[in-house]
Amino acid sequence: MTESKWIDISQPLTNDMAHFPGDTPFDYSLTYSIEQTGSVNVGQMTGSLHTGTHIDAPFHYDSKGKTIEELDINLAIGKAKVIDVSDAEKITAETFQGYDFKGISRVLLHTSLPNNPNRFPDKMPDLDPGVAPLLKEKGVKLIGVDMPSVDAPDSKDLATHHALYDNGIFILENLMLDHVVPGDYELVAVPLAITGADASPVRAVLRSLS
Template identity: 70%
Template sequence: MTNWIDISQPLTNDMATWPGDTPFSYSLTYTKEQTGSVNIGQITASLHTGTHVDAPFHYDTDGETIDELDLNRYIGKATVIDVSHVEEITAEVLQEFELKSVSRLLLRTSLPNNPKRFPSEMPVLDPGVAPYLQRKGVTLIGVDMPSVDTPDSKTLETHHALYNHGINILENIMLDAIKPGIYELIALPLAIHGADGSPVRAVLRPLTEKESL
């Protein structure tokens, strides 16, 4: 039996959202009593709610939209590493890890997973990691933070650096209970035509030693 681990934030009406962004809301539009047969719900939310994928169009008007992204990047072998011992994640920090044949890299940082509180501070992911990760063959980076850039950034240097080096972005995954190692990842964005991002249900499955080779 396959044991999948959910690493996505639950979508709740009291979850934290990016300051000033559209909060998540779920409610019943019609009840079974009203329709005579079914309950029908509706949601309102930013596309960057909870665990989500950024499309390049989010930070580059000429970039790909979420429905144009290569889905293969969000399915397959992924490596989880623990960088919680530093507050600035640089290429030099990543050089401490064996990243041979890694195409999807998930970073467990020092930021505690708390979906109901937006962090006032969080670790810094230096844009200089992008060329290093590209040389290693990484095409997807996932972080347990709301963004790969700091909340006050207006230039989004790390977003642009990753994009310019062919690396897609997965944000707000929950890794507090995940041990470093090799897993199978599924984190598919919705095919929302022309959109700048999408919430995802991200899951991991631990790989056996044979599978991880």
Template identity: 70%
Template sequence: MTQTNWIDISQPLTQDMAHFPGDAPFDYSLTFTKAQTGSANVGQLTGSVHIGTHIDAPFHYDENGKTVDQLDVNMYIGNAVVLDVSHTERITADTLKPFDLKGASRVLLHTSLPNNPKRFPEQIPELDPSIADFLGEQGVVLLGVDIPSVDPPESKELPVHHALYRQNIFILENLMLDHVEPGQYELIALPLAINGADGSPVRAVLRPVNE
């Protein structure tokens, strides 16, 4: 029996990776070396919970929203469809309507922005809030994107975040999808159980599903 390999679609956490302007950069260093302890290397890390590939908990944009540790982990495991929307810089409900979601409850959008974790983009493809109602009607519970945010970095109102929230659609950002073919997959993108947190880095992986 041939086993299908999982495809990693997460950004590696590196010292030189880009971070959201004004946010805490990622850093990993050794607190103690094996030579110092006599037994083991011991590392520490610092940085924003929104570094690299990550999920947004509702508390990120709603004071009364759930924090990461309160989220249902089943939201981040299951059937997904990867859609190629790289032909446009503005993604609306009309952009998504021609696609067959094949009943997938998790939608991952491969946009026109090339994957480059070491550079924070000056401009990102625009998502229109109208996508939320459309995806909600299709039974979608999770939207993943290969851009740093579903809203422009300079946005204060975060209209797409809130539109998705009203439809109970959760958010997964900064995926790496340039090497992934459109189609059906099984997704695992589990956040860390960080008590009280507004977001969490994830290790996101896909496994192709025979159509």
């Protein structure tokens, strides 16, 4: 039997990629070239930790919350269910009726938002805070979305961030799921151990369990 291949569901980090309005854009450049050093190219990068595919730490929306290096990396490794909710402009607890979450503690939502890393969306599907208690009841510990945020870009109260946090559910954002068939997978999306940070970029990958 041939082993399933890993599927990359991360946004490539490029200098022309979209970023959250008002935030620091991503930039990669060479600090030194081989011509300068005589031996190696050395690069540098700058940009918001919320650019591209990333995991939020609770510190992002709670000054007393854990920072990214304090999170259990096992949250981002293990069985995940990809669910197609692309027919819903408002994703509610009812959206998840009929799904079997047995043995699954990570849920990835393929929404109606097209995967386009070079354009920040004018409008995104609404993820209702009411999904959090239901997902907690189902044993979910991490939710991933193919949107820049689980809340609207102009939200100040971040109701869905806080509802998920209050129910022990961590947040993975800016996934690329247009090319992924709904079903059960093994997920790896480990954050960097950036001391004191509110988020971290990840290289998120899936491998089919079917």
